[in-house]
Amino acid sequence: xxGKVALELRNITKTFGKxxxxxxxxxxxxxxxxxxxxGENGSGKTTLMNVISxxxxxxxxxxxxxxxxxxxxxxxxxxxxxxxxxxxxFKLVEVFTALxxxxxxxxxxxxxxxxxIRTSVKNICEKYGFEIDLDKKVYNMSVSEKQxxxxxxxxxxxxxxxxxxxxxxxxTPQETKKLxxxxxxxxxxxxxxxIITHKLNEVMEISDRVAILRKxxxxxxxxxxxxxxxxxxxxxxxxxxxxxxxxxKTEIDKPLLEIRELSIKGDDGSKKIEDVSFYIRxxxxxxxxxxxxxxxxxxxxxxxxxxxxxxxxxxxxxxxxVGLAPKxxxxxxxxxxxxxxxxxxxGLAPNFSITDNMMLKTYAENKVYMIDxxxxxxYPKWKAFSIRAWVAIKTFFxxxxxxxxxxxxxxxxxxxxLEISTPSTETPVRRLSGGNIQKVLxxxxxxxxxxxxxxxxxxxxxxVNSSYLIYDMLNEEKRKGTGILFIGxxxxxxxxxxxxxxxxxxxxxxxxxxxxxxxKEEIGLMMxxxxxxxxxxxxxxxxxxxxxxTEEEWQKQKEEAEKEGE
Amino acid sequence: MDNQKVTVKEPLFHVAKRDNLKTKYKVxxxxxxxxxxxxxxxxxxxxxxxxxxxxxxxxxxxxxALGSERKIFKFLKDTSLLLCVSMALLPAFKMKFWNxxxxxxxxxxxxxxxxCMWYMGRGTNGAISDTVIIICSVIASMVAGxxxxxxxxxxxxxxxxxxxxxTLMMNYIAQSLVLLMIAIWVQGTGxxxxxxxxxxxxxxxFGKREILTILMGAVITSAMFAYLKFSKQGxxxxxxxxxxxxxxxxxxxxxxxxxxxxxxxxxxxGIVGLLLTAGAVTPTIxxxxxxxxGFTAIMTTWLGGSNPLFIAGTCALVSFVNNxxxxxxxxxxxxxxxxxxxxxxxxxxxxxxxxxxxxxxVTLRKKKKQAKENGFLNGEDxxxxx
Numbered sequence: 001x002x003g004k005v006a007l008e009l010r011n012i013t014k015t016f017g018k019x020x021x022x023x024x025x026x027x028x029x030x031x032x033x034x035x036x037x038x039g040e041n042g043s044g045k046t047t048l049m050n051v052i053s054x055x056x057x058x059x060x061x062x063x064x065x066x067x068x069x070x071x072x073x074x075x076x077x078x079x080x081x082x083x084x085x086x087x088x089x090f091k092l093v094e095v096f097t098a099l100x101x102x103x104x105x106x107x108x109x110x111x112x113x114x115x116x117i118r119t120s121v122k123n124i125c126e127k128y129g130f131e132i133d134l135d136k137k138v139y140n141m142s143v144s145e146k147q148x149x150x151x152x153x154x155x156x157x158x159x160x161x162x163x164x165x166x167x168x169x170x171x172t173p174q175e176t177k178k179l180x181x182x183x184x185x186x187x188x189x190x191x192x193x194x195i196i197t198h199k200l201n202e203v204m205e206i207s208d209r210v211a212i213l214r215k216x217x218x219x220x221x222x223x224x225x226x227x228x229x230x231x232x233x234x235x236x237x238x239x240x241x242x243x244x245x246x247x248x249k250t251e252i253d254k255p256l257l258e259i260r261e262l263s264i265k266g267d268d269g270s271k272k273i274e275d276v277s278f279y280i281r282x283x284x285x286x287x288x289x290x291x292x293x294x295x296x297x298x299x300x301x302x303x304x305x306x307x308x309x310x311x312x313x314x315x316x317x318x319x320x321x322v323g324l325a326p327k328x329x330x331x332x333x334x335x336x337x338x339x340x341x342x343x344x345x346x347g348l349a350p351n352f353s354i355t356d357n358m359m360l361k362t363y364a365e366n367k368v369y370m371i372d373x374x375x376x377x378x379y380p381k382w383k384a385f386s387i388r389a390w391v392a393i394k395t396f397f398x399x400x401x402x403x404x405x406x407x408x409x410x411x412x413x414x415x416x417x418l419e420i421s422t423p424s425t426e427t428p429v430r431r432l433s434g435g436n437i438q439k440v441l442x443x444x445x446x447x448x449x450x451x452x453x454x455x456x457x458x459x460x461x462x463x464v465n466s467s468y469l470i471y472d473m474l475n476e477e478k479r480k481g482t483g484i485l486f487i488g489x490x491x492x493x494x495x496x497x498x499x500x501x502x503x504x505x506x507x508x509x510x511x512x513x514x515x516x517x518x519x520k521e522e523i524g525l526m527m528x529x530x531x532x533x534x535x536x537x538x539x540x541x542x543x544x545x546x547x548x549x550t551e552e553e554w555q556k557q558k559e560e561a562e563k564e565g566e
Numbered sequence: 567m568d569n570q571k572v573t574v575k576e577p578l579f580h581v582a583k584r585d586n587l588k589t590k591y592k593v594x595x596x597x598x599x600x601x602x603x604x605x606x607x608x609x610x611x612x613x614x615x616x617x618x619x620x621x622x623x624x625x626x627x628x629x630x631a632l633g634s635e636r637k638i639f640k641f642l643k644d645t646s647l648l649l650c651v652s653m654a655l656l657p658a659f660k661m662k663f664w665n666x667x668x669x670x671x672x673x674x675x676x677x678x679x680x681x682c683m684w685y686m687g688r689g690t691n692g693a694i695s696d697t698v699i700i701i702c703s704v705i706a707s708m709v710a711g712x713x714x715x716x717x718x719x720x721x722x723x724x725x726x727x728x729x730x731x732x733t734l735m736m737n738y739i740a741q742s743l744v745l746l747m748i749a750i751w752v753q754g755t756g757x758x759x760x761x762x763x764x765x766x767x768x769x770x771x772f773g774k775r776e777i778l779t780i781l782m783g784a785v786i787t788s789a790m791f792a793y794l795k796f797s798k799q800g801x802x803x804x805x806x807x808x809x810x811x812x813x814x815x816x817x818x819x820x821x822x823x824x825x826x827x828x829x830x831x832x833x834x835x836g837i838v839g840l841l842l843t844a845g846a847v848t849p850t851i852x853x854x855x856x857x858x859x860g861f862t863a864i865m866t867t868w869l870g871g872s873n874p875l876f877i878a879g880t881c882a883l884v885s886f887v888n889n890x891x892x893x894x895x896x897x898x899x900x901x902x903x904x905x906x907x908x909x910x911x912x913x914x915x916x917x918x919x920x921x922x923x924x925x926x927x928v929t930l931r932k933k934k935k936q937a938k939e940n941g942f943l944n945g946e947d948x949x950x951x952x
Contacts, residue, residue, distance in 0.1 A: 306815060327817025336815070347815060349808040356801070360816050363801050401796045 004031045005067065006192040007052070007083070007161050012061035014047055021047040022058070025218040027211055029161065034183060034193045036203045036224075038236055039213035040464060045196045048213070049163050052194075053085040054078040065161075084159030086150045088166050092138045098149050099134040105157050117156075124155050128185040131178075143291060144175040151182070162186065163194045168202055169489065170292055173524040180206050198236075199490075200229045214238055237464050245468070245496035247515070248475045250283035256483035257303070257334070257452050258547060260554070262312030264298045264507075271310070272298040276509045278502050279547075280452065280483035285474065287498030287515065288487040289523055295507035296487045297338065300456050303485075304336035305329045313557060316452065318549055320557065330361055335450035337441055337458065347441050350430035354422060354440055357429055358414070359407035361448060367403040369394055414443045418469065442470055446477055453477060456487035471497055491520050505529040581926050592924055596917065600883065603916040607909035614905050615898030623894055630893025631886045643776040644885035645878070646783025647838060651863035652870070652877050653790040654834035657827050658715075659867055660794065661807040667718065667733030669860030670740030671711040671832045673853070675839025677744055678710035679703040680763070680851045683844060684751060687765020699766030703844055704837075711836020712829045714740060719828035723821035737860070741853045748851070760850045768845040779841050786834060791874045793830075803827045835860070869917060880917075887913050 009027040013020070021044045029035050039045045050056045052063065054072040062069050065081045072078050078085070092101050103117055118134060125132060132148050141149070147167060154162060164183075168176045183193055183206060197203060203210055204224060212219040212235045219235055258279040266272035272295040280286045290296060301307035303314060305326040314321040321329055337347050348357050369391045376384045411425040418439045422432055429437050442458050453474070459467040474484055474497070488494045494501055495515050503510040503526035510526040511533025525531040549557070608623035618626075632638050651668050658665040682703035686694045718732035751760060771777045794800040805813045806823050813820055842856070843849050862884060870877030887910050895905075 304815065325817060326815055330817065347812060349805050349812050351808045352804070359801075360805070360812070363798060400798060402798050402801050404796075 005029070006031045006065070008064040008067075009048075009052070010062050010064065012048065012051060012058045012063070014044075014051055014056055014058045020216050022051065022213075023216045023218075024061070025213070027218065027221070029192045029194060031160075031192055032187055032190050033208040034187055034195060034206055035221075036207035036210045037194060037196045037213065038198065038200075038203055038210050038232060040198060040236060043213040043236075044216040045213055046165060047216075049085060049165060049194070049196060052078070053083055053163060079157055079159070082158055082160040083163065084154030084157060084161070085163040086147070086154060086165065086167065088169065090146045090150055092146060092149065094139040095137065097135050097137050098132055098141075098152075101138060101149060102153050102156055105153060121152060121156055124152060127189065128155070128182050130182060143170045143293075144172075144178070147171070147179070148182075155186075159191075161192045161194070163196070165196045166198075167195065168197065168199060172291065172527045173491070173520055174528065176202070200232055201492075203232065204229060212236055233464065245471055245493060246475060247497060247499070248478050250478055250481070252281045252283050254281065255279040255547060256282050256317060257485070258313070258315040258549075259303075260313045260315075262299075262302065262314065263310040264295070264302050264307060265310050266295075266298055271507055273302070273504075273507045275312075276504070276507070278509065278512060280485055282451070282481040282483050283478055284500070285478055285484040285486050285498045286512075287494040287501040288485065288504060289491060289494055289501055289527060290504035291527055292489075294504045296456055296504065298507075299504075300336055300338050300454055300487065303329075303334065303454050313554075315549065318553075330448075333449075333451040334454065335445045335448060335452070336454040337445045338456040347445075348429055348437065351428050353426040353428055354415070354420075354432075355404060355408045355411045355425045357440060358411045358444055359402060359404070360444070362407075363402050365403070366395065367398045367401075367406075410447065414440065414447065418443050436466075438470070439466060442473060446473055450482065452483045452485070454485045454487075457489060458486070459493070460489065467493075491523055495520065495523075503527055508532075509534050581928055595920055595923055599916040599920040600913065603913040606912050606916075610909060610912070611894060611898050611900065611905070615900050618894075618898040622897060626893045626897040627887075627890035629890075631890035633893070637889065639774060639776040639780075641882075641885055641889055643779045644889065645882045646780045647841065648859055648863055648866060648881040648885060649783045649878055650786050650834060650838045650841075651859045652867040652881060653786050653874070654831045654838070655863050655867045656790060656872065656874075656877070657794060657800070657803055658831045659807075660872060661803045661824065661827050663719070663722065663807075663824060663828065664730045665715065665718075665733050665828070665831055666730050666864065667715065667736045667740075667860065668831075668835050668863055669856045669858065670733070670737035671714045671835035672839040672842065672856040672860060673737075673740040673744055673851075674714045675707035675711035675836030676843040676851050676855050677740075677747060677839070678706035678836070679840040679844045680760070680849065681747070682706050683763045683766040683849060684760075688763055692765055694765075696766050700768065700844070703766055703840060707836040707840035708833040709836070711834070711839060712832040715828040715832025715835065716825060719825045723824045744851055744853055744855075759852070763849050766844060767849060768841070775845070775847065779845060782837065782841060786837070787874050787878065790834075794872070799823075799826065865914065865918075869921065883913075883917075884910075 005028050007027075007029040009025055012022055012025040012027075014022040025044075025048055027035075027048075037045050037048070047056065051058050052072070054074045054077050057073055063072060064070065065083075070077075070081055072081065072083075075085070093104065096104070099114060099118060099121065102121055103112060103114060106112060121134065124130070130148055130152055132145060132152065136145070138146060138149070147170070151162070151164075167179060171179060180202075183195075186193060195202075195207065207224050209221055209223050210227070210232060211221045212232070214236060222232075222235075260277045262273055262276045263271060264273040276299075278286065288296060288299070298307060302309050303321070305321065305324050305328070309322060316329075316332055316334060319332075321332070321334070324332075347360075349360070352360075371388065371391055376387060379387070408425050414420065415422060415425065420432070420436045420439050420443075422436060429440055432440070438458065438460070442455065445453065445455070455474070458470050458474070471493075474486065478484060486494070486498055495518070498515045500512055501515050501518065501523060502512045503523055505527055506529065508529075510529065510531065513522065513526075513533065522531065526533065547554070604624070604627070605620070608620035611623050612619055630637070631641050651672065654671075655665055655668055682699055686699045686702060687696075714736055715733070718727070718729050718736060721727040721732060722729045748758075748760060752758065755761070768778055771781070794804070802813070802818050802823050803826075805816065805818060806820055810820055813823075838859070839856070843851050863881075866877055866880040866884060869880045891909060894900075894909075895903075
């Protein structure tokens, strides 16, 4: 690869306390090229980019731009060196228009002249092929439009080195294509582009070279032309992996969870889920696809009893879950685990130890002391009686206290079974890596042997090995006849793992398709709302024919709901 | 690219978070800070005092705090009172409910105890036995403290009001209430303070008045430790403090937990109020009865983390400096209380500054030389740069 080196990193080391996020990373980015940074989560990709863009200061090593050693101690400095970063979470003012957002980056002394900015922004758009309405307010924009705006913002500021942090995570397949076209145009113009990602097919498609990080260490840089996906994975994981996800064949049961005509309002009062009907059978995985923020969270919360529903029914084995307390729903065997972006939000307490997190759902149960009846029968009466009395006393006095002993046993079992890497059972989960945190959460949920599992983003941010472990765990549950609602991000995974996929777009059910009979493109179209299968079919869409309730019973439920409404 | 020159200097120092410092070093850092604070304090006193020198400062500090049996017992009593208040704040803080109203809660607790003694003892001229009065005042002070704490808790639980401001304001209401009650009780006597009440004094154990307070400190501290560490309620309140979302999902009634915890917190403050009034040599009450312990305890609780031993340590230190400084004041001829408070302030300041050093490490800017030594700038590289 010939050409001028635009950016060079030498021996960059960044530590957070004991954790080494980056260790002796060497990297070169040439002009006119797209470099992918590939690595599993927790391998230090984002940290490295934050070092380049001045958010973190490295402990060791140096950064060179155009051959000169530079110190970048703030994002402002980074901009002075013409480095622009597009973060995973957009930093835009919602109530401003696209143009106003671009004008925000004006520096001291520059004139606030919207006309001039408009012309130069339009030039940029034409040059690289961006499509954007400059007068649209940000809150009306789709995720893809917001991303486009962020890129334009950075270009307008004059960046020559662009860093994109997982840009395709939030895009549909169609939008990804558009983005890649733009990236190609920028490369032609002589810009250097760094893309952080863990999706292999995209790496192969867009980049010239791939730099691989593993556990904070720089492994190597390879040219895309000279490698393949399998080789990249092996370098990324450090050993050979089987990339196939198994779809277990099971005998399907009656519907376990039936949801009909469900509408839910979000925190802001807008309808997040609108008239959605679907059902999950035992021994079946139903995937839910959709762009982030399409009502997935609200749906989960409604099923778990954490959010009031507007109208509709949630039936679990023929009994309504609507209006029940979260605890009662858990006791009925419906388990919900939602992995939010920070990975800790619901279901885990970050400062609690693994042990304490294990007993989150069971802490209120009283400790049971076992009595060996057979052994007791061999004792004289007075001794048997006193043993019984002693147990009764122990039971009584242990009531106000939590049973940490058996929780610790459970924690140890889970650590062993799922190979959770942790110093001890008493380590706060906050200190574990993302993958291990999730193993604790998903492991606990499955441990409670539920019959319906609602899981949202269970592999969010997990490395390849742990992801497959979680898929295996879900398949294991599926074999046992558990109904699983799997809300996911990665369409490839969902197509391989799920039996059926429901697509949500702005809270509406766009259709439920068999995973084996659909394509990624079809789901992509449904995600953006351009294709609506539920409209073309009959009204009974998403309603099970062999429902647990007869039509009359459903009618009765409806009448009751109406009565309550009045 | 273009030839526009930009230079950015590396900043003078970086601050980085450090992971688990060894307890040994932690203690060492704190010990250094305390010694440094006292040295600065001794110099300050020498400068502002009429007489004395830094050595006298240390001897009078120790003398003032632990110089005689009486002083040792006073030191222990002050420490356990402060410890009790810290233990009252601990569950609330663990729940991330910033109870800044311990002062008020102590005051109303004390007021309730005095009221019992006044009406049941003085009012009936001793017709009711002391035991009954004591039982009543114990209950009354706990209830009063709990009520004072639970009002902001209810508002927090139901309307999500800001608990810091609310509890803070409750302090002033408590003070006014005390003034009002005193005014009612002394009406027509022409006095402004309460006359002596000889009914319902707390019993003197083992011949020392302080022992009851010290015992209470030990009992409340160990009980609170067990409550937080082993009980289901303690588990619930830590969970509410750590992640309300998770708590809700687990099926915990967050509102109930907030209210229940503040009842416990307030009741313990009420007991402190009782000890300060009915447990004193001459039971009386004024707006200064709580002696600002409600605020001092915020610091001791925060500095001690959730470790009762550390909290006890900080409480002892604060009482030690407080008691010792009164002797230093006389020996150095310092009239104003302000100067004594300055020294106490220095100690507080350095301990809090220490908390920063324990959590973060500061690295100074690396010198250019070092970079050369590391071999980054060898000949080959220079060529490439050009």
